[in-house]
């Protein structure tokens with residue numbers, strides 16, 4: 297992965313990805329204001345590599361995770377962050393291959409694109425199995441996240457993956473064995489993974505573990 301440097305906090309008023317707004321309503325005659333973020337729906341793909349008995353995941357620098365790793369009293373509201381004191385590695389997450397729903401394509405087609413771009417495997421739409429759709433960030437967004445499952449083999453690997461450079465993506469593909477996954481999800485410290493990752497791992501261990509024993 298390329299080195300991260302010159303990390304600065306700036307105020308944002310316009311964004312193609314995150315749009316703050318509020319909803320006003322009355323409950324029992326009392327007016328309530330609820331602050332929200334309009335954000336894209338998303339797809340997540342749990343990818344099992346049958347050749348090597350591994351789960352294919354992606355590692356990347358997530359600015360929000362980095363920022364929230366800094367103690368609150370040292371987190372600037374604006375300006376440079378001292379990366380010698382707070383190394384960018386604090387913001388590295390492990391995730392499932394995922395993408396926002398911002399194209400006029402089916403969710404399955406978006407999943408296939410993300411698998412190719414991020415992980416370098418060529419998968420057919422018909423090989424994508426839907427697991428479940430649910431809500432994310434119910435207090436602030438309510439976007440729909442849809443989980444898929446697919447299996448790949450080493451023969452289906454067509455590139456290194458890594459994401460689209462013109463979109464600023466710089467993704468490392470990482471593969472975990474089943475014992476490694478068990479280690480990750482049973483740690484007691486704050487993990488640099490999301491609840492969606494933990495859900496997907498638990499789903500896999502519960503429903504597919506028979507493949508791996």
Ligand SMILES: Nc1ncnc2c1ncn2[C@@H]1O[C@H](COP(=O)(O)OP(=O)(O)O[C@H]2O[C@H](CO)[C@@H](O)[C@H](O)[C@H]2O)[C@@H](O)[C@H]1O
Pocket residue numbers: 313314336337338339340394395396397463464465
């Ligand atoms: N907040 C943001 N600010 C600036 N640029 C952004 C952005 N979100 C996306 N982008 C841009 O959109 C590109 C494409 O994103 P992707 O569809 O690959 O989703 P990503 O893997 O970033 O996760 C995304 O989609 C998954 C699945 O919904 C979510 O879990 C995850 O939070 C979300 O970032 C990114 O490379 C980036 O250029």
